[in-house]
Amino acid sequence: MNHAGHVAVVDLGYGDAGKGTVVDALCATGPVTAVIRFNGGAQAAHNVVTPEGRHHTFAQFGSGTLQGVPTHLSRFVVVDPLALAAEAAALGNPFHLLTVDGDALLATPWHRAANRARERRRGRGRHGSCGMGVGQTVEYALGHPDAPRVRDVLSSTRLRSRLAAVQAAYGPLDAAPLDDVVDAFLAFGRMVSIVDDSYLGGLLDRGRCVFEGAQGVLLDEWRGWHPYTTWSTTTFDNVAALCPDFFRLGVVRTYTTRHGPGPFVAAAPLDLPEAHNGTGEWQGAFRVGHFDAVAHRYAVEVAGGVDGLAVTHLDAPPREPGLRVCTSYDLDGARWERIVPAPPRDLGRQAALTALLARSRPGDLERPVDWPDRIGELLDAPVVLESYGPRRTDKRIAAPAMAL
Template identity: 30%
Template structure:
């Protein structure tokens, strides 16, 4: 009963969309378990490029069941835009299912996200201002609106009336911002309901039944380990749990259902937003990596900060998500480099440490300890077997495996589906 969880092993943007798309060819169900439209997956199919924010990238294969789980917060306007975009591209979206327990992003969530981030000033988090954090706040405060609420107009309006009174008070009295009119929101969301009603169901039951029937299920996380609300570089994190444990909560399955956990990581390191980044390269090499890797956010378009591969982060991801294998992406971005560095540890106040510190102050003081390896300066994008890679590229991957303690089951040498090397079949019976 192969049930495979795919997680980001760095700060997000590791190329999970490509790996999800690659594995979805064999999976029958693809399940997104957390986050919202603050995430983005770019998938290249032949000469066509698709950018998705909510719908699992398995939707690009016909006949797949693609699930938005209860752990996801959903902006119906964005969802409908994405459905329209896929329809325009000739993609069948009839396999989409949305959890009735998934929480809704409301207009006041987006507004609060904006005014709260502005008020933070120099202490801003770097939020995408799409209402993700405030939606999760309401979920924890038991003031959230769920998909199931949309199915009962009377109940939805009663809940909205109570919640909006509080939100308008907060916006108007604290932030001196304009509030919202209940009728406008109510009518807007009733209109959304008529277009998404047929997708809403008990997805926990659906997914558990699929696993029990021996079907292949792929769980797709957004963001990455170091953006996890509990285990990331807090407070510069997302508002949910991208680590493997989040798949159980966000999809409504038990931990005994999971067979494998794949950690996706780039052959180097990137991050978006604020916060310390020990291996960041603020030089010509960093700019070369950014240019060669097209390191700009799928959702925001923001340039990503680039740096050498950080094995301290990878070991941490292995520990907190129980990674059983790696999917190494964007190896080809390093093709032109003569020498390549790998951070194997940190130096903090003159003392060497090998584990990731929880204190942001300590992390900001950490100096990377590098191991330097020879580059290969050859094109890797045509390799389809591991032994077709340049010898130094093979040695680089094997060194990362040694440091992480887990094997690399997939190596991506370009953005296309075909530009992928697989050493292990995740769904082999």
């Protein structure tokens, strides 16, 4: 199948499966016109370690930046100019590598403050959040047609009016003064190239692009375990709206992980410490568990299928002899091998599913001899990338399988 070389990278879990290191590795296989971000915003945390040992956690810049690959933030990204400026400074201010769709929403300090205030009010009933205001930005835009967008930074009058409306909507919050935010956002507008929706077509026509997703399918706004989800479409749907043909690459770890609250059937007391993940003030605890074949099969199904898999953390099974693959759940004595998807956009059914998952426990557990082969068999897709460490040199890529 010819995919024009374009590849979309989607996490089939709860995030943190290694999308950044996979994108970095793909960018090293040949010329890449751009890394295109297609969901999420500044809450993303994609870790890349170069062969020389340099580490950066990518949020809004694409994970090919350290190789000089340009980034395009599509209209589906929630852009945070303040967080982006801080990330750019850590990278040496590579604004020449960045283009931004003018229709993308702008996250403000008031969205962020409102997000954190809401999570505090929930107390022990927190849903889990990165505390960056991404969900609050999307929620505000649903009820306000004049929500600030990237193109507004090109007009100081319009920008001030729309930012003042956000500030007024949330009332007194511990956030930055309006004048300071206006000045910072106008400076952002002078530093980046703001484009319209016709720009992306030119990128795709010029050569191979890599679409980099944020978070994971099991956190999807419509398909995840509601309400412990994100305000973002984490499947391939946004990519399909931007590009007519692409290779669907699903990313999984050899062990399942989850930040914060919500069902996690395969959770287990495994000795698998993380260098770049831990308990966060807003996300909550970082949890680990067995490879959850049941949840990952569901993710593949609701994502519309995958053409291939990237399996990361293949160095983990030799380090943790207790690690297993969970191939079924036990729910009140009944064996459960498949999570049946609810109808699209039915949050009531998703909430009911969440309640069932909260009562479920691991059923059948096995220890594979060949982890990539077994994972590919369980998810009914070929493994085209194997990762044995954080650097791109730790990867094995079956390039012909991706029509690169």
